[in-house]
Amino acid sequence: MLLESCSASKLPRPHGDNKRASVWACHGWAGIQVTFGIGAAFGQKGATVANVRVCLRLPRDANALHLVRAVTDPVLAAGGADADGRNDMAAALTEACGNAIQHARTTDSYEVALSVEDGLCTAEVIDEGVGFHHDGPPTAPPASASSGRGLYLIAQLADWLEVDSRPGRGTTIRFVKRLTSRASAVHA
Numbered sequence: 001m002l003l004e005s006c007s008a009s010k011l012p013r014p015h016g017d018n019k020r021a022s023v024w025a026c027h028g029w030a031g032i033q034v035t036f037g038i039g040a041a042f043g044q045k046g047a048t049v050a051n052v053r054v055c056l057r058l059p060r061d062a063n064a065l066h067l068v069r070a071v072t073d074p075v076l077a078a079g080g081a082d083a084d085g086r087n088d089m090a091a092a093l094t095e096a097c098g099n100a101i102q103h104a105r106t107t108d109s110y111e112v113a114l115s116v117e118d119g120l121c122t123a124e125v126i127d128e129g130v131g132f133h134h135d136g137p138p139t140a141p142p143a144s145a146s147s148g149r150g151l152y153l154i155a156q157l158a159d160w161l162e163v164d165s166r167p168g169r170g171t172t173i174r175f176v177k178r179l180t181s182r183a184s185a186v187h188a
Helices: 062-078 083-103 150-157 182-187
Strands: 020-029 032-042 048-059 109-117 120-127 160-166 170-178
Touching: 048 062, 062 083, 062 109, 083 109, 083 120, 083 150, 083 170, 150 160, 150 170
Parallel strands: none
Antiparallel strands: 020 032, 032 048, 048 109, 109 120, 120 170, 160 170
16 A cells, blocks of 8 residues: 555665665654655666655645645656646545545544656545445436535546445545656657
8 A cells, every 4th residue: 555655664765776766754743744755766878767755644624635736746747747647636636635524524634645656646545534335436426416526536537546445444545547748748
């Protein structure tokens, strides 16, 4: 699980060879904990592939959503994602966080992990709230519905979605999107 790899005791350390570089840091303030890592692999011709990981522990408060939005775009940009991929993942991640804020109810915080590696963006939103019964892929809500679009929207924006939730056990929403790099978009 992506979030497990973000705990301070499990963060990867820089490699000993000169073909990789890694930077890791952990900061916490006012109920918010941020852990981030940036790694780069250097190819034979000097080409760099950036791998980026950010983990957030946030209060279950809509005011913290600005931090999720503020972090998502630069993380994806550092990973080389084009604007469309960044916008899709930002919208999907905002929806997943909004679900945790609105529905978790029995917990004061939730966790977010966002990773870009080898052209794939993986996001996880985990809460230890009330959970819900989930049985299959999300379907489009009726046009007249005033809510219930979150998981369906995430499924439409991502290439893969997994929802792990049971009543009384909390919820994990994990989704992945293959990103088009800015360089690929220019040459298309």
